[in-house]
Amino acid sequence: MFTATIDAKAFRNVLESVGVLVEECRVHIDSDGMRFRAADPALVALVDLTLDAEHFEHYEARETVLGVNIERLTEILSVAESGDSIQMELDISSHKLTVEVGTLSYTLGLLDPDSIRDEPDLPDLEPPATVTLKGYHIDRGVKAAEMVSNHLRLAVDEDEETFAIEAEGDTDDVAVELGREEVTSLAPGSADSLYSLEYLTAINRVIPNDEPVTLELGEEFLAGLEFEVPEAKQSVSYRIAPRMQYA
Incomplete structure (x- = not known):
C-alpha cells in the first residue's frame, strides 16, 4: 500500500535533484517516508535523499521498493501549475503508479527494482x-x-x-x-x-x-x-x- 499527496513543485524539485545523475532509481518506501539513493552508471557519483513523511500533505505506506523512471515522472509533473498538489497511489496487482496533477491522471508503469543497479554502501567518512x-x-x-x-x-x-x-x-x-x-x-x-x-x-x-x-x-x-x-x-x-x- 502506498498513497501520498505533496506539493507538486516540491516533489518535482526532489526528482530533479535525483535525475541530474540517474534516469532510473530504486525508491525505498516505508511509514517514515521515501528514500532515493542511486549511483550514476560509471559509479563516480552518488545521490542520497530521504523525503520524510511529515513533509507530505497525506502519506500512508507499507515497506516496499519501487523501480521508478525518474525522467518520466519528472516530465509528468511539468504540467503542474503553481499551488498544485500531486496525488500518488500504488496498484500492487498491476505494478503501476497512478499520478494525478490537477485535471491530469497518468498511470505510470513501474520498473522491476531488480533490473536497476543496487545503490552502493558508503564507508563512514571523516572529512579533513x-x-x-x-x-x-x-x-x-x-x-x-x-x-x-x-x-x-x-x-x-x-x-x-x-x-x-x-x-x-x-x-x-x-x-x-x-x-x-x-x-x-x-x-x-x-x-x-x-x-x-x-x-x-x-x-x-x-x-x-x-x-x-x-x-x-x-x-x-x-x-x-x-x-x-x-x-x-x-x-x-x-x-x-x-x-x-x-x-
Missing part, C-alpha cells in the same frame, strides 16, 4: 575539511572551469584558511578563491582533490544560488556536497569520487 558557502560561488567556479578544462580542483589552504575552485587548461587557468569572510563557515584541513567537471556541472543545475551548500573535502577524497532542496524542506547529499593524481 568542511566549507559552507552560498550556491552562487559554486556556480561561478563551475562555469569558469568549463571554459578551460574537463575537470576542476577543490582545495582548502589550511594555513591561509581559504577555499579554492581551480581549473587548468592547456593554455589557460581559472581560480575562484574565498576566505573566511566570503564563506558561511570554514573548518580548514588538508584538502586538495581533482574531480570530473561532468558531474559537478550536472549537480550545479539544481543548486540554489542563494542558499548554503556544505562541502566535505580532503586529499583524493570522496567529496560530499549537501544542500536543501527548494520548496521540499529536505536536504539532498551527493558523493563524488576524485580523479586519481599521479606524480
